[in-house]
Amino acid sequence: MNKLVSKSSDVRDLQGHYALITGATGGVGQACAEIFADAGMHLILAGRDHTKLEQLRATVQQQNPVDVQIVTGEIGSPATAEHAFSRIRSIGTGQVTVLINNAGVIVRATAEETSNNDWQQVMDINLNGLFYFSRAYAQQAHSDGAIINISSTCGSVGSAGLAAYCASKGAVNQLTRAMALELAERGINVNAVAPGAIDSPMLFSGHDTAALSDSVVAKNEANIPQGRIAQPQEIARAALFLSQQRHITGTILSVDGGYTSA
Ligand SMILES: NC(=O)c1ccc[n+]([C@@H]2O[C@H](COP(=O)([O-])OP(=O)(O)OC[C@H]3O[C@@H](n4cnc5c(N)ncnc54)[C@H](OP(=O)(O)O)[C@@H]3O)[C@@H](O)[C@H]2O)c1
Structure with missing residues (x-):
């Protein structure tokens, strides 16, 4: 082995570690659950709908012999992230190695049409919830792991009629960069995937x-x-790739068929 290549430069081996996926019942969330379980990861599925989460657990476990835990709650409440991480400690799973911040919602309205409630809802789910889970992950006080934020092309280019959504995803990109710097010394990579449609x-x-x-x-x-x-699996595979990389951090990875290169 080249002496200059230290062990920490290896791709992160995720087998047997836990991934926590928010918005697990949606299109991208389900694809992440299946693809991360295929990679040998145990899962913590977070969502609002217990029945749908149970169905997903059954589907995943038909394909892979992995542990699948469920946590339910509104993502926009700080209590949900606290409950999720304390539950994880209490069931003895140790720590979460990979956090996939995926839950999201869209409101199709221009800025002048956006009501206070719609603005608040988009910020609570897309930004505040993602922040609460990221903060709780960072407070686990461990090293060597990854946070993957599912952002959007709308985080870097404007889209008329999606004012609140664009604002929330732009903020997600900046939180990604800031936390990448804050957690770099602990070997925790923080990146985002920015899908198009x-x-x-x-x-x-x-x-x-x-x-x-x-x-x-x-x-x-x-x-x-x-x-x-894109198919949801293409976003999930990008999230898995980023979860494995130790020398990529603070990156917003476009998975958009070239949309933001035009
Ligand atoms: N679809 C696209 O074209 C597209 C494009 C770019 C980026 N994205 C991003 O990709 C991510 C996944 O989206 P998707 O396409 O998979 O959408 P989706 O199928 O609508 O899934 C959204 C997920 O978020 C959950 N969620 C919504 N509100 C919640 C709340 N208040 N508390 C807890 N969970 C909540 C939903 O749970 P329920 O099942 O309980 O509703 C669902 O699991 C999002 O962050 C989205 O912004 C999507």
Whole structure:
């Protein structure tokens, strides 16, 4: 072995470690659960709907012999993250090695149309909840792990009609960079994945008829250089890749078919 290559330069071996996934019941969350379990990770699935979380646990465990724990609660409440991490300590799983901050919501409104409640809801779920989970993770006081924030192309480029969503994801990108610096000495990598349009329920929210669903896909595809929207698994694989890397931190990884390069 090259003497200059220390052990810490190896790719992080995640097998047998725990990943906590917020928004686990959604399109990207489920894909993360399946792909991280395929990589041999035990899971803590966080969400609001206990029945859906139980169904996901059964699906994952049919495919892989991994431990799957469930925590429920509103992501926008600081108590949910505290409860999740204290539950993890109490069931003796040790620590969370990988945190996937994935829960999110979209409000389709211009700034002038956005109500106080809608603004607050988007900030509570997309930004505040992500902050509460990230802070609780950092307070575990351990080294060698990863936080992956699921951001959006809307974090770096504007999108008319998505004012609150863009603001929340821009803030996620900056929190990613700041925490990457704060946790660098402990060997904790903090990165974000920035997807463009994904074939998952969020894309179709507010476009409930078949015709509207088709048109939202066509509209998005027309603006993506590669001419197609992403599958949730492509976002999950990017999150897994970043979770394994020790020398990538503070990065916002675009997974958008070239959308933000145009
Ligand atoms: N879909 C896209 O086109 C797209 C594009 C770029 C970025 N993203 C980002 O990707 C991430 C995942 O989105 P997705 O496409 O998988 O969306 P999704 O299928 O709608 O899933 C969203 C997840 O967030 C959870 N969630 C929403 N509000 C919550 C709350 N108050 N408390 C706890 N959990 C809550 C949902 O739980 P319930 O099942 O209980 O509702 C669901 O599990 C989000 O951060 C999103 O902003 C999505």
